[in-house]
Amino acid sequence: MAVLWPRKLPRSVLEDRRRRAEVRVYNRLAEVLDDSFQVFYSSPWLGTDRLGNEKDGECDFLIAHPDHGILAIEVKGGEISYDPTDDQWRSKDAFGFVHKIKDPVGQARSAKYEILKRLNTSNRWQRRYIHTTHGVIFPSAASPPKDLGSDRPGRIFCCSTQLRNGLRDWIAERMKEGQRPDNCQGLGHDGIAALEDLLAKPFTLSFRIGAAIAEADAEFTALEPAQYQILDTIAEIPRALVRGGAGTGKTVVAVEEAIRSAASGRKTLLTCLSRPLAKNLERTLNNIPNLTVVGFHSLCGRMAHLADIPVPTDPGGQELYESILPNALYEAVESRPSLKWDTIIIDEGQDFRIDWWIAIDACLKSEGRLRVFMDSNQKVYEHAGTGIHDLSVVPVRLSRNLRNTKNIHNSALVHYSGPDITADGPDGLEVAWIEAETEQAKIEAAFRELRRLVFNEEVAPSEIAVLVNSPSARIGFLERSSGTSIPIADAEDMSLEEVVVDTVKRYKGLERPVIILVVSGEEMERRELAYVAFTRARAFLCVVASGNEKKLLADGWI
Secondary structure, three states: OOOOEOOOOOOOHHOHHHHHHHHHHHHHHHHHHHOOEEEEEEEEEEEEEOOOEEEEEEEEEEEEOOOEEEEEEOOOOOEEEEEEEOEEEEOOOOOEEEEOOOOHHHHHHHHHHHHHHHHHHOOOOOOOOEEEEEEEEOOOOOOOOOOOOOOOOHHHHHEHHHHHHOHHHHHHOOOOOOOOOOOOOOHHHHHHHHHHHHHHHHHHHHHOOHHHHHHHHHHHHHHHHHHHHHHHHHHOOOOOEHHHHOOOOOOHHHHHHHHHHHHHOOOOEEOOOOHHHHHHHHHHHOOOOOOOEHOOOOOOOOHHOOOOOOOOOOOOOHHHHHHHHHHHHHHHHHOHHHEEEOOOOOOOOHHOOHHHHHHHHHHEEEEEEEEEEEEOOOOOOOOOOOOOHHHHHEEEEOOOOOOOHHHHHHHHOOOOOOOOOEEEEEEEEEEEEEEOOOOHHOOOOOOHHHHHHHHHHOOOOEEEEEEEOHHHHHHHHHHOOOOOOOEOOOOOOOOOEEEEEEEEEOOOOEEEEEEEEEOOOOOHHHHHHHHHHHEEEEEEEEEEEEEHHHHHHHHOOO
């Protein structure tokens, strides 16, 4: 099989309808050529025109052989036509739409000359005269009945029948295998190396963490609509309990359900316990008519104020949040029924206490809809949801992880017990472990990793969260990073440009492509730290821990 660059086409290319013709050619070239050939797919460059202005260029396929030279190929899909009266090429797609396209022969010829020019300036290759040629492949079109001009003879075209049955012969004819012109020398292995340096670099860059994250996010974006199918399942269910492990899209589905409910004219409430998650949802769903997005305790205080229900200001914090505010919410909606909602959506329902569900039920109109999204991990949330079952909810399960790469999913799985979950995303990068024994050493290691990701690996600050499991570690990291040019915020105040630095507990329900986890202190039970923190990362997870902590986090607990 030919040596292909890239070795494997990304899903973003495979699923792009506009690139189906190129994918067919890529697969056929892999089949018919042996490993003495190098095939470069979609190799871009930035050049200049005769006036010195920048212009983009690209070669659909470049075939290189140390003996036979190079062949530049342009690929055009659909039904192809050429009208010499206006010198215009056209393509008719599968839906019957006709599009004007660039002259494929001119594109292939220009690509050939541009590649040759760049090869001649390479310091990895000794300049010499080699055989270069070009061609055009029409995977879905019939062969031209005759030459299309003196510079467009029929032999430079490979069409549908020849692609299926004679592609290897066509390549041999174009590259003049076995009959190299007398004035030409071989491209040589130094020429192959120079072309790899010139054309394979864009694909080498794809292995940087920043590019790998972008590719993973593109795959997750393509998968996301599959999550919404659950909404059709529960559409006729008045009260539904949707359970699934981390990454199964509970928050994504909850948000979509809130948007759909509000758009239908229903007075809708979306709430959760976590203040940072609530703030993030408020920013995301700002100013949508009929939709209220608010944290649970803020909701209690707001409703109590609207109904003139007094709330004491002097009790201890725990009593205020566990009983006084939820009781005030119950009294408010009972005294003012107009405050009730047509639809109530609860995210991260496993965080709600048993007796709070009484207040939630009171907030719902008699014919209202209740949607509760809850984590199904029995290791961490063994008793979660006990009170919700008294509200006659119908259980529904989410079973596909559409947020975390397979490597991250598998690392978190040792801390999960519940219904099976299948990871649908890409394999992704391996989980990175950095060993450090003291809290100060861990903070220093995490700061170095943050700088490496931002300055060396091309990861945007907005894609990173640094999570700790103790307030002292958070303060220590903020002190260490003070004065850096990297913008930093906490989970409540984060914006699109900043690295988040906060505790695992406060970051619950949120996510970012990259998580740096600093394991320090005993303030949070380790199993929840591992399960929650690991699954916050979509594409890359780095854990900074001692050797003993690494063993516990990697292997799990009995």
